[in-house]
């Protein structure tokens with residue numbers, strides 16, 4: 001199996017897709033802080049993307065620093081997956097990941113994302129549709145078009161991977177991950193919780209290890225990555241050894257340490273430097289979105305940076321009371337100069 005995933009050095013590190021967090025602006029921050037090997041977009045509904053809805057297109061913005069850059073899609077219509085894969089080829093992505101893990105009720109009620117755990121037939125159809133869309137795009141256009149940074153050298157259709165959970169109401173790794181491993185995927189990422197658990201409890205790395213073990217018999221060429229509760233840089237090396245996975249996907253760990261992928265501790269920085277990272281993020285967010293996206297979404301990032309130094313809590317409180325860019329920047333500037 002030939003895909004960019006297979007050409008990466010192991011263990012592979014990936015920043016998890018997180019809605020309203022891992023946008024192009026935050027990926028720039030993480031790129032500067034010390035990047036993972038691969039970035040994934042926020043999840044994008046195939047229908048909204050094909051209709052060209054503004055929010056979907058925002059989620060698909062990326063730049064050359066983010067490569068390899070994977071688009072994550074969700075939905076429940078195979079024909080949309082086919083067309084979405086073709087469009088993602090034209091937009092210059094390096095891969096496509098299918099979300100079979102989101103537990104939100106309004107989404108699972110429509111049979112999408114982690115509801116597919118209970119509908120393996122449709123899950124398989126969606127994988128095939130995306131793969132056929134990617135293959136048809138490659139036949140039609142090959143590498144012969146411009147990505148954001150110039151001509152691409154793909155060497156094959158976009159690889160179609162899956163991110164999922166260990167089960168719906170109870171762990172069903174053997175049946176569900178076993179089934180997915182029969183779908184000839186380049187990569188399966190397993191979050192060690194069930195849908196019913198949402199984000200509660202601890203991720204079950206024994207079940208993740210079980211998925212990695214199943215792979216050895218069912219589909220040795222499929223990579224298996226683990227996801228859930230990784231917060232220390234050392235776990236990026238230790239967990240692959242301990243649990244037999246080829247890579248680690250980190251989500252919320254980046255909130256407590258933006259330097260996690262660099263193997264350093266962000267909060268060892270002097271307070272003024274931590275505040276400067278917040279100012280730079282705010283300024284980039286403003287450049288990207290002013291007048292087009294809610295300022296309030298930016299606020300949740302401040303607690304990433306403003307943590308663990310004297311006065312951090314008061315600073316967070318003051319910034320939470322601001323409602324526009326100038327006011328927030330003033331609060332930060334005054335704190336950085338204090």
Ligand SMILES: Cc1cc2nc3c(=O)[nH]c(=O)nc-3n(C[C@H](O)[C@H](O)[C@H](O)COP(=O)(O)O)c2cc1C
Nearest residue numbers: 016017018019042043099191228229230250251252
């Ligand atoms: C704010 C937030 C948004 C998320 N959005 C997505 C998403 O768009 N697609 C997805 O597959 N998972 C999403 N997730 C789940 C994460 O990718 C990840 O699987 C989960 O947080 C467990 O990993 P962690 O313990 O390293 O955070 C989201 C999680 C959070 C906290």
